[in-house]
Amino acid sequence: MLPDTAQPASSAVPRSGGAHDELRRLESGLDALQTVPLTEKGPWRRILDGVLPPVLLVVALVVAWQFYTVIAQPRPDLAPGPLNVAGSLAELWNAGRLQEAVLTSLARGGAGFLIAVAIGTPLGLLLAEWRLLRRALGPLLSGLQVLPSVAWVPAAIIWFGLTDATVYFVVLMGAVPSIANGLVSGIDQVPPQLRRVGTVLGASRIELATLVVLPAALPGYLSGLKQGWAFSWRSLMAAEIIAMGGSIGFGLGSMLQQSRELADLSAVLATILVILAVGILVELTAFAPLERRLLRRRGLTPGARR
Amino acid sequence: MLPDTAQPASSAVPRSGGAHDELRRLESGLDALQTVPLTEKGPWRRILDGVLPPVLLVVALVVAWQFYTVIAQPRPDLAPGPLNVAGSLAELWNAGRLQEAVLTSLARGGAGFLIAVAIGTPLGLLLAEWRLLRRALGPLLSGLQVLPSVAWVPAAIIWFGLTDATVYFVVLMGAVPSIANGLVSGIDQVPPQLRRVGTVLGASRIELATLVVLPAALPGYLSGLKQGWAFSWRSLMAAEIIAMGGSIGFGLGSMLQQSRELADLSAVLATILVILAVGILVELTAFAPLERRLLRRRGLTPGARR
Amino acid sequence: MQTSTEAPPAPETLPPGVKPAIRIDSLGKRFGPTGPVVLDNINLTVAPGEFLCLLGASGCGKSTLLNIIAGLEHPSEGTVTVTSGSAAVMFQESALFPWLTAGRNVELALKLRGVPRSGRRAQALELLDLVNLADAAHKRPHELSGGMRQRVALARALAQDRKVLLMDEPFAALDAITRDLLHEELERVWRETGRTIIFVTHNVREAARLGQRVVLMSSRPGRISNEWRIDDTGPRRIESPEVSRLAIEITDQLREEIRRNAA
Amino acid sequence: MQTSTEAPPAPETLPPGVKPAIRIDSLGKRFGPTGPVVLDNINLTVAPGEFLCLLGASGCGKSTLLNIIAGLEHPSEGTVTVTSGSAAVMFQESALFPWLTAGRNVELALKLRGVPRSGRRAQALELLDLVNLADAAHKRPHELSGGMRQRVALARALAQDRKVLLMDEPFAALDAITRDLLHEELERVWRETGRTIIFVTHNVREAARLGQRVVLMSSRPGRISNEWRIDDTGPRRIESPEVSRLAIEITDQLREEIRRNAA
Amino acid sequence: AAAGTAAAPGEPATELRLGYFDNVTHAPALVGLDQGLFEDALGDTALTTQVFNAGPAAIEALSAGAIDAAYLGPNPAINSFVKSAGQSVRIVAGATSGGAALVVRPGITDASDLAGTTIATPQLGNTQDVALRSWLGEQGYATSTSGGGDVNIAPTENAQALALFQSGKIDGAWLPEPWVSRFVLEADATVLVDEASLWTDGAFPTTVLLVSADYLAAHPEAVEALVAGHTASVDWLTENPDQAAAAINRVLTADTGKPLPDAVLARALTAVTFTTDPLAETFPVLLKAGVDAGTAKTGNLDGLFDLAPLNRVLTEAGAPSVSDAGLGTE
């Protein structure tokens, strides 16, 4: 028997008709039994479950704090109440300083992050694919991640003075290694089976990289990006707090430091809240949906770990 | 047939003798085929493979740098050579300032880390076991991880003045959430099957926790600890750089900032190297062996990701 | 060997005066108040020392039933009585504790059973020897092959010293050669220790090879749709004609069940 | 159906004038210069359109042999010739690309084969229909059951349009019911498309159920220790007496091999 | 590597970036800006300014090429010059002399009362910090740059030092004007040591005008114009003491939003002298003090001064030229 029809031939084999139908019914029965439709929570339900408890807790904490300040009347310069903090916030807003600081910091953090992505991605690719480089440079890069990027601030100030270059330098030193390492570990975690399938399917080196390895490494890369953003934001704040003045624009870190110098605790707390809010917002609006979509498409659940 | 001997009875069943031997031989044949002894690299080989390339790269970089300074003669205050940096290091060592700074920072970082462990561990346990608390407090704790702990420095200075309390406060705000979250995600990742085995084996609630859940959560907890240390170290450096003077002891961060103020770049670079070295050393001597042993015992390989 | 087909529900087939090892009465189960019915009106009596195979397609509720018997889930309706108190369980993945050696895994079961420390080590070694693994007591789970892990899990389940042993597809993840050997191993252990065993499987031939009784479950909702009784005439090969004949019969019924679910 | 036992190495059994689909000549393999010999002096000729099952215990080198035929590994000695150029491969875990739907997975194979964009979608649907999965084209791998995934993988392997299909334990991870169905599916596809198939398995009954020829490999080093030829008289059930008889014979030889490795 | 040095020597500079502090000791800068004296002198070269809080930051800006010239205390200038092996900066004129003092809380009347106290300085290694350390050394106290010693020296930002002093957390501070006056007038501090009393003739440099060496090489004429503007500013200050306060406060208000109280400003202005003489002969002494205090390294000061432009301006105006004490070009 040597039929060489590659296309699904309309069964030239006898006895296959009835048996085939029978098989079809069996298979679809089994498929129905084995695939349980996942009942996902609706988005409203999800928000209610996930958002409500922490919000309630925060509200409760704020109320308790306000009560404390009203009842115990602590020194307002050491323990301002929520109303004072809100007042500071409003004042900073009205003076336009809040908007300026948020925009400056966000623009700077964003630009720094993008530059870091532009540097970290090819670096990660190089490291993942060039074994010798990896063995030599990999440990150094991991070591750099151990170094608090804030340690670069003094050196950067000497090199670049109090200019934006200092801030960018520090942000890059923080973010580039973690983006590159994220990509490397994403590529490392690509199951070798997938590469082999690609090869067997006849993919060229480039097709293998673009159609198989990179899409497969995406989750690791994304988590590297997320971590890279966290590092960017941290480093930026550190740099802004330490390197203030000169031609460095007025960011949230500068606002924090300035409020401290004016011994204005409620403005300090207000700024901390804003920094926290911006960090959470960026994570919620930029990374979380991307990650959720990516992982859900692959049937993975987003890990709680950061 | 109703024999109720719970202990392995010396086969009262006929026909079991010869068949049993036959089975034993088959089983041990199969066991031999299926267990391939892993040939591990010897420790020397491992060091040679892992340590040599980065060391060679570093040496090459240092030599190139020295050549550059000798040939191009750049301004020594902007681009000191390796020899200048080594000289600064020696000078700091001879003055005793290097030792003082390293010891101060390590002691402070270590103490802060231990306090963070003491707070973060029960907090993590509470969060993992008390669902409501987790839903309310969990997102806040994750949010706190987004907040660069350096943002606390100005507030802490106002509250605690330029004292060590400021430094400890900042370190705790950085390390506690990541330790608690590490423990929570470690407990989350305990396969439900293991808990069920524990229950079936008759473990009480406490036995289940101590004999099953905690050992199973250990890898996640350890990686939380590692991350907690990294945060402690980062936060400590930031705090030391920003909050200098007062009764705050003289740490590596202070040394860095002081060198900057004296426009002494080679001392700045020397201090950065020391900070890097301390970070890598702590990781290599404290966490890496612990993690490697733990993971190897369980047949897992240490991930490249941090 | 003789095969008999009966209509559900299974009538009481125990000789008078023998107390059943397990008795399930009009058991029903649904997860959550709004979930679909997973198990519906299950009635089953298992004699002491019986080897019962529970067969059904994916998702028909076999594991749920086993978990209810083990006390890991609670029934929504009806009752389950395990005469000897409680049961030992063995799962598909061995679920050995990865941080303990094979020996310590067994010892932990002994400890939780209340065996004093002094006797544990010897007893654990004895149990491992029963599954031909005395030499591997110091090895960690990841150093063992899948078949060895399941044998350690069997030894651990035996360490519990319960009269009833519940097994949820214990050999499903093993390769065929190993599985065949473990059938022989399990049968030997069953004959030597006289446990009552409920063995859940997808595999018709496995059920026909091992069981004294094979119970077939239907899907959505899970009901007992048929059962076969096999006279125990000693160990039989899985390739034997008796097993084949029974397997063909059961397979045809099982396929009938599956076909019913075709969209 | 007729069973014939022969001594290794297998003599040329092709009718004169028929070119073999695959020809392996004194093949040897070791990993690294110091590693143990994994494959030793393998000689094998596969006729076009033949369904050959490669059977052996764990670690005997089946996957290595298959990978060498697929061109994923290089032999240390000897030669392998695949007359039609190259082969399609199907692995144990479906290895579908998890970020692509079932349909796109098949389309990617078509794309890499060079099929122009316009025809891909229709052809992919046709291939999925061949494995009875036309309705699941838009689903992602994680939404499919194990059996469905392996059928998609089969469709993808067929999309490569190679004369030779290499299968490395493709059904080992499936439950018995699904596996039995996929045996029928695979046999149907083989008969309809006339592919040359090399099917690696641990499962003696599976080999006896599917193959026209069963080749048994010994372990350490991997050598061909025996082979059986089964006259193709059309599809047969796995529970059929012919399969059982052959399975008993092969099992006994396989166990002999295994026993040799006892410590 | 600065933007302003891109042009070849001789080519007219398009821009001059000047750094200064909002401080009474930087009055020549403030007045020069207020009266437009720099613009007049610089002509086509555009002037941009940047305000700094501390010497190291200004030096860093000079090194990084972010500014071309700055008003600065002498010690950071020395520090930078020594560290860069004479490649970084040149002092082209003096600006202010005097106007720094050790102020302490009432009750401390003598150097012997200082044991165990905490004294603030503006910044580690700055002119006042070095002065305090070397004076304490002369009084027999041991101090350390890493904290501790017989007297605890706390480099603290000036505003914060005042707050700390008011809440009793520090016992004194060695500061420049107007902070001395603010301590005295706003916090009831007393002056324990006037730095002028430590120097022969009572003259010591508080502020000098320096330019980056690269800029000087590229645009000598722009530097000369800057020096001319600076000289005009110093002359204006000596000629119009009554209007000085108002001019200074105008710039302070523009830069920080907060003018200095009149009383403070008036007291501060009496404590300082404005002069274009950098008092070059004091620099080796200052360097030695820095080395002794552990905030500087020994080095060669040769070439620190380039007073040729200043002397040309002075000669043109018929004024006596100043001396570089053998440390540069006259």
Ligand SMILES: Nc1ncnc2c1ncn2[C@@H]1O[C@H](COP(=O)(O)OP(=O)(O)OP(=O)(O)O)[C@@H](O)[C@H]1O
């Ligand atoms: N905890 C649960 N919550 C909700 N539904 C569940 C739960 N556990 C099981 N189910 C549902 O109950 C049904 C029976 O599941 P069960 O695991 O008992 O089937 P099974 O026969 O063991 O299947 P398999 O052969 O795949 O192991 C399935 O439809 C499953 O989706």
Ligand SMILES: Nc1ncnc2c1ncn2[C@@H]1O[C@H](COP(=O)(O)OP(=O)(O)OP(=O)(O)O)[C@@H](O)[C@H]1O
């Ligand atoms: N890349 C490799 N490097 C070194 N040794 C290898 C490699 N791949 C396989 N081996 C060894 O070669 C032998 C044969 O492996 P192979 O995977 O071909 O066996 P197999 O018959 O497919 O086993 P199984 O039935 O478990 O899949 C084994 O001893 C294995 O340890």
Ligand SMILES: [Mg+2]
């Ligand atoms: Mg189940």
Ligand SMILES: [Mg+2]
């Ligand atoms: Mg294999």
